[in-house]
Amino acid sequence: MTERKAKDGPDFERLFAVEHRTVSYVSGPLLVAERAGDAGYDEMVDVVTPAGETRRGQVLEVEGDKMVVQVLGGTRGLNRPGTTVRTTGEVAKTAVGPDLIGRILDGSGHPVDGGPPLQPAAYQSVNGQPLNPYARAHPSDFIETGISAIDGLNTLVRGQKLPIFGGFGLPAMELAAQIAESARVPGSGNEEVTDDFVVVFAAIGVTHREAAFFRRRFAGSAALERSILFLNLADDPTVERLLTPRAALTAAEYLAWEEGRHVLVILADVTNYCEALREVSAAREEIPGRRGYPGYMYTDLASLFERAGRVRGRSGSVTQLMILSMPDDDITHPIPDLTGYITEGQIVLSRELDRRGISPPIDVLPSLSRLMNAGVGAGKTREDHRAVADQLYAAFARGKELRSLVSIVGEQALSEEDRRNLAFAEDFEEQFVGQGPNRRTMEETLETAWRLLDRFSSGELKRIKPELIERYRSRATVSATQEEG
Amino acid sequence: MTEAVTPQTGLSRNGGPGAGSVWRVAGPVVVATGLKEARLYNVVYVGEARLPGEVIRIDGKRTVIQVYEDTSGIRVGEPVQDTGAPLQVELGPGLLGAIFDGTQRPLPAMAASNGDPYGAPTISRGVAIPALDRERLWDFVPAVSEGDEVVPGDLLGTVEETEALVHKVLVPHGVSGIVTGVTRGPARVEEPVVRVNGEPVAMMRRWPVREPRPTARRLDPEVPLVTGQRVVDTLFPVALGGTATIPGGFGTGKTVLEQSLARYSHADVVVYVGCGERGNELTEVLEEFPELVDPNTGAPLMQRTILIANTSNMPVAAREASIYTGITLAEYFRDQGYDVALMADSTSRWGEALREVSGRLEEMPAEEGYPAYLSTRLAEFYERAGSVVTLGKEGREGSVTVVGAVSPPGGDFSEPITQHTLRLAGTFWALDTSLARGRHFPAINWGTSYTLYELDAWFEREVREDWSEQRAWMQDLLQREGSLLEIVQLLGADALASPQRVVLAAGRLLREDFLQQSAFDEVDAYCALPKQYAMLRVIRAVHKALSAAVERGAPVEAASSVPAAGEVGRMRYWPDDEFEERAAALISRVEREMEELG
Incomplete structure (x- = not known):
């Protein structure tokens, strides 16, 4: 910890360093000096424990000659006479x-992978x-996540913030990892497919099991080479969780604005962040x-x-995907309510789909991407995208x-068209949404859609202009036949 | 109240009665000591960085200040300086088309750096740039000559601010007497253009944002604000000078509706306050409005618009001020005799800013942590709307219409801001999550929304004499459809008799082909009143023909799926100029095809 301190900031900060051995109150994450x-x-301080260990702290309030500090390393073992607070x-x-x-x-941005010190x-x-x-x-440019229910119906756009609303026991983390691995930024216009794409993953208050899962997923794929992983574990000090997403976003902003890269920031889990906020409050x-x-x-x-x-x-962009567990x-x-008011849409996971073994279990009806219209269509994805969606x-x-x-009146009461609709809903969930671990390109997503829509007559496809139906319907049928043949 | 006509220079020097020092910092709230003469709501500068703030409480020797910028790094003992004046906005030519933050700092000027218009993309602290361009020359055309006697509100002269709007320079409040000098021609906003009793009067003046601008008297609201949105104009119109509220959970389309109103409303000036909302949404407005054309004047839409942008990550106290900044600018154009529409998106974020500051002051909370004075503050804001006769000999009539979006937590309308707003607003557009889920937009629930303005006489005079009768038919049909749908939910459509299924068929036409309106389709986004009337007439004719056919024994399915009925859904895309003709043709086609069924 002390070694870290030496290279953690510019040298002149030590000029301002003043030591206070005047702690008067310690409780929970807080300390008053x-x-x-x-x-x-809002400044940072170093809290030196009676045992000589240095912990970081942040000033929450100054009043007269008193300061209230939240101690990032926790307040365990602190006392009144032996604790020193050093301002920076x-x-x-x-x-x-x-x-x-x-x-x-780690959650404050220090390497925990056993590698060499950072060269920031x-x-x-x-x-x-x-x-x-x-x-x-x-x-206005989309990111291909490789997930049909997102790319096809709720397209993620560079610069957007889109949360995934999950629940405890739902595979939101798996979905996040899958997106982190398979997301691509296609070149816009005449540019080549860009490789200036970075994933910054901030795991906030995750369990050791989840952390191990992420490490395994990242280490086992090429994804790590283009990723930064911030890990704040569930048993790390609560207040560090307030720092983790900010450190991750700061790292992302530098890469986006100074180096022109497209950065996808994944924050998981915002619920843990909010719990920490409530605890400090x-x-x-x-x-x-x-x-x-x-x-x-x-x-x-x-x-x-x-951010x-x-x-x-x-040329760069910062895009955010946040994982959020809806309590109950x-x-x-x-938490989901305030998030939904800030973000540009939401992807909602469904427990029912998960139980039926549909993966990823994305419930498309309440899901929404507010910026989709700006990112799809001719020249971006495909001219029929909006209408097909x-x-x-x-x-x-x-x-x-x-x-x-x-379930009330029985299937025989339905008309022919309604029965087709009913069967469509089933196939849509199983084939379009339930794609499993495979990655689908945008083209594959749209072809899957057309194959599913093939059962309807052109007159029934009211949302799609006739010329688009003519142009794309046959293509899907032809390619489907070829696959079978 | 005297309108300040010359620039404010009343800053106290260091060490005077207007100088104090920081004693406590907690978030946006700073407590200072030593400000002996600070008055409530005076603007002060906090710290070495000179962060602007406002005095919100005086407690013995301690003065409590809400600071409009991030207070990180402020220390106890840093200086605090009282300006001796409350928070004011600058009023004069150059407001239209401008983009300000919550305290009227011009955002484009703040983004520019070293010749690059976007060289400083983030907002750094302590930037002080005046709202109005001091160097720009405006061609002042006097309307008075020497020797004229003038009183406050009288017209002094005009400036052609944009293609569509003539900016009227009025006699400021607190100034009256004989005109002793007049200067014609190009002038900067601070230069005197007229002298009254020897005193110079410039085009620019200041007004404290928390104080309503005076008028001669209020008028009854009798004319609607035409919005081009079918569900609004036909079912729940708002009056010029009225107030409307749009509560809705997230994803119900508040912002899209507010933006449609800002685009298509028949107002002379639109003030759009983006209060604590998404940055990307404001960017969309900033990028689109200059491209769009005002349907009424043909001038770029931006030329009648003032944007006030205080996104959710910008400092919270400035968010609280943004609403007042917006309405003061609106009143200024109202006083010139214009109809102004103010869109506030969202007043909930404003209420939350109040709550946040109140919490930091450790005030006793009322419901859900909001301060007990929440309803008073809301009333002070909404009651600044109105249709008025302005001061001055001309007796101009102008209005400010306020449309406030509300973002109730969890979409639950029983929360304090929605409830207090309902008490104040004359029109209630209830956005419904289940309609939005079904992609029915605008998701205004026709069962729970209402308007208190009685505007039927205007519609009957200006559009068609049976306007209100036709609307009553529509409301009745929707009501009946609603009750029948509940039965269908339980028992299926087969359980209904034919006449009832006719109601369902007609109700569906009303919902899908009249109430729904696409904000993104070029033609459908704006629907003129005659077109609204004619669309409704077509649907009513279909209903009538359908009832007749079913009475003659035709099956409901067959009758409601005749080819002409399918055309009803295309009506919205018909251009205005050929609408009447095509509507009449469609009605006769529907009648003929249903006759043929037997």
Whole structure:
């Protein structure tokens, strides 16, 4: 820990370093030090335990000559007389640069993979600065995740922030890992397929089992060579979780804005982050908002999620996929609710599909990508993409409706068209959504869609213009026949 | 209240009664000591970085300040300086087409750096750039001459600010007397263009954002704000000078609806306040509006629009101010005799900013942690809407219409902001999650929404005399369809008798081919009132023919699937100029085809 300190920031910080042996209060993650007037709000401090160990801390409040510090390493073993607090005059910073790529780091950004020390290009404030809305460029190029239910119906666009709403026991982490492995950024226009694509994976408060899973998945594939993995484990100090996504985003922003790379940031699991936020808020005896979460949770989450985007005049992008476990599968719980208000859509996982063995179990009806329209169509994906997605959606929605009707009135009461719809819903879930571990290109996703729609007459495909039906329907049928032949 | 006509220079020097120091920092709230003369809502500068903030409480020697920027790194003992003036906006030519943050700093100027318009993509702290361009020359055309007697609100002269709008320079409040000097021609906003009793009056002035601008008297709202959205204009219109609220859970289309209203509403000026919302959405507005053309004037849409952008990651206290900044700009154009529409997306984020600051002040919370004064603040905001006669001899009429989006947690309308807003708003457009899930957009629930404005007389006069009668038919049919659908859910459509299935068929036409409207289709996005009327007339004719055919014994399925009925769904894409003709032709086709069924 002490070795780390030496290279963790610019040299001049030690000029400002002042030691205080004036701790008056220690409880939960918090510590109060008196006669410490030189501390700035939100700055980092070093807390030296009576045993001589150094832990990082962050100033939550200054009042008169008192400062309130949240100790990132936990407050275990601290006492009043023996504990020293050393101010640094710096807000939290993290190492950034291309050297981080391929590394596994802890929740504050220090290597835990046994590799050589980092050679960072710079140290940057983890808080970032808000993007000027005027300098943003509207996201308009898609990312191919290789998952049909996302690419086909809820296309992810560079610069977008899209959460995956899961629940405990649902394979959200597996889906995240699958996307991290198989996501591609196709070249837009005449550019070649770009290899400037980096995945930054921030695991927040994950269990050892999940961490082992990620390490295994990443180590076993080529994905690690283009990834940065931040690991904050469930038994790591709670307050470090508040730092982990910020460190990850700061690393991502450097690669995107300074080096022009396309960065996909995966935050898993936002629920753990919010729990940590609530824990710190409660320790500070703040007035709670809904369900005990602090009133500023929306602002706090926004300060993370809004760091996705594109900037005019720069070629890179920061895209965010967040994994979020809905407590008790309740989409109106404050965590998914506030997230949904900030993000540009959501991918919702379904327990029912999971039980039926459909993988990935994406429930397409409540799922939505708000930026899809900007990222699909002629010149981007394919001219029929939007219409095919609408048609799949309409037919599936109708099929689902009929499914609940059939359970009451029986299938014989249905018309011919309705029966086709009912069968379509079944096949759609099994073949289009349930693709298993395979990666599908955008072209393959659309061909699968056309094959499923083939059962409907052209007149029934109301959402697709006749000329598009003519152009693409036959292609799908022909290629299907060829496969069979 | 006197309108400040000359630039504010009343900054106190260091060490005077206006200088104090930081004593406590917790998030956006800073407590200072030593500010003896600070008044409530005065603007102060905090710290070495001179971060702007506003005094929100005075407690003995301690002054509590909400700071409009990130307070990281501020230390106890740093200086705090009182400006002696409340938070004000700059008013004058150059507002239209501008993009400001919550405290009226121009975002494009802040992004520019070293000749690169996007050279500084992030907002750094302590940047102070005036809202109005000080160097730009405006061609001032006087409307007064020496010797005229003027009172506040009188027209002094005009500036052609954009192709579509003439900016009226009025006598500021607190100024009256004899015109003693007039300067014609190009002038900068701070240069005097007129002298009244020898006192110089420039085109630019300031007004404190938390104070409503005075008017002569209020008018009754009798004219609708035409929006081109069928469900809004036909079923739940809002009056010019009225208030409307759009509550809806996420994904129900609040922002798309607000943006459609900003695009197509028949207003002279639109103020769009993006309050604590997504950065990418505002970017979409910023990229699209300059390309779009105002359907009423043919000028670029941006020329009638003022954007105030305070995204969710921008400082929380400035979010609280953005609503007031927006409505003050709206009132300024209202005073010139224009109809202004203010879109606030979303007032919930504003309420949450209040809650956050209130929590930091350790105030006693009311419902769900919101401060007890939430409803008072909401009322102060919404009541600034209105249709008025302005000050001045001209007796101009102008209006501010407020449309506020609300984002209720979990889509639950029983939460405090929705409930307090409902008490204030005259029109309620309830966005419905299940409609949105079924991709029915705009997802305005026709069963629970309402309007309190009585505008039938206007529609009957301006569109067609049976406008309200036709609307009543529609509401009745939708109501009946709704009850029948509940039965269908339980027993299936087969359980219904033929006449009831006719209601279902007609109700479906109303829902799918009238109430649904695509915001993304070039033709359908805006629907003129005569077209709305005619579309409804066609559907009513189909219903009538269908009832007649079924009465004659024709099966409902056969009758409702005649080829002409399929055409109903295409009506929305018919251009305005050929609509009447094609609608009449379609009606006779439907009648003929149903006759032929027997």
